[in-house]
Amino acid sequence: xxxxxxxxxxxxxxxxxxxxxxxxxxxxxxxxxxxxxxxxxxxxxxxxxxxxxxxxxxxxxxxxxxxxxxxxxxxxxxxxxxxxxxxxxxxxxxxxxxxxxxxxxxxxxxxxxxxxxxxxxxxxxxxxxxxxxxxxxxxxxxxxxxxxxxxxxxxxxxxxxxxxxxxxxxxxxxxxxxxxxxxxxxxxxxxxxxxxxxxxxxxxxxxxxxxxxxxxxxxxxxxxxxxxxxxxxxxxxxxxxxxxxxxxxxxxxxxxxxxxxxxxxxx
Numbered sequence: 001x002x003x004x005x006x007x008x009x010x011x012x013x014x015x016x017x018x019x020x021x022x023x024x025x026x027x028x029x030x031x032x033x034x035x036x037x038x039x040x041x042x043x044x045x046x047x048x049x050x051x052x053x054x055x056x057x058x059x060x061x062x063x064x065x066x067x068x069x070x071x072x073x074x075x076x077x078x079x080x081x082x083x084x085x086x087x088x089x090x091x092x093x094x095x096x097x098x099x100x101x102x103x104x105x106x107x108x109x110x111x112x113x114x115x116x117x118x119x120x121x122x123x124x125x126x127x128x129x130x131x132x133x134x135x136x137x138x139x140x141x142x143x144x145x146x147x148x149x150x151x152x153x154x155x156x157x158x159x160x161x162x163x164x165x166x167x168x169x170x171x172x173x174x175x176x177x178x179x180x181x182x183x184x185x186x187x188x189x190x191x192x193x194x195x196x197x198x199x200x201x202x203x204x205x206x207x208x209x210x211x212x213x214x215x216x217x218x219x220x221x222x223x224x225x226x227x228x229x230x231x232x233x234x235x236x237x238x239x240x241x242x243x244x245x246x247x248x249x250x251x252x253x254x255x256x257x258x259x260x261x262x263x264x265x266x267x
Contacts, residue, residue, distance in 0.1 A: 015203035022253035033249035040076030078102040080252035081177040112172045112183035119162040126155040174259040193262040
């Protein structure tokens with residue numbers, strides 16, 4: 001009688017393979033995904049263009065613009081999650097159907113995004129508070145070493161906690177869409193999936209950001225040759241939009257593939 005060895009689950013999460021899989025999804029479906037995201041990128045581009053000079057620089061207008069662009073961007077990201085999840089499941093749907101379905105997850109996703117953004121703001125607040133104190137210390141205007149040490153210790157602790165939460169909550173958006181869960185449940189689910197695989201998750205994000213940075217190099221090079229700030233601003237906006245048209249679907253695919261792999265190894 002032949003003995004059949006049970007299949008062994010592959011619990012290895014390889015950031016390189018995840019990024020390659022995401023690039024493969026983008027390569028095979030780039031017209032569809034870029035076409036989908038164009039519906040959201042176009043109004044964002046117009047609003048950004050208006051901000052260069054047509055919109056008044058007053059607080060109320062800027063806050064309104066921020067709210068509108070945040071909502072458009074969030075809906076676009078949810079639509080990409082919906083589309084990419086269907087692609088990986090070999091299920092076809094029109095762009096209109098994906099955008100409409102994304103409306104079901106928009107409020108939970110936006111709520112979770114606000115919660116996660118609070119952790120990012122904590123890091124930004126610490127950096128903006130601590131760096132000026134170190135500048136004063138270097139110039140000799142601040143000689144209280146104990147105050148500086150206390151601020152550094154507290155700031156480091158806050159940044160550590162915020163990063164801890166950011167990494168573990170990083171897949172809340174995919175959880176919200178794929179598992180049709182509320183914001184709190186999605187955050188908890190993300191933490192459950194990530195908590196035992198922090199290193200490969202961080203590695204995946206690092207590789208993804210490395211791809212983005214490499215694509216941003218041409219804009220940095222152009223900035224050395226363009227002296228007119230207005231022209232540089234328009235060129236930068238166009239380049240940023242074109243890069244976003246490709247990179248946002250890529251990042252969305254990376255998150256979906258990472259979620260699927262984490263779910264595979266944890267379940």
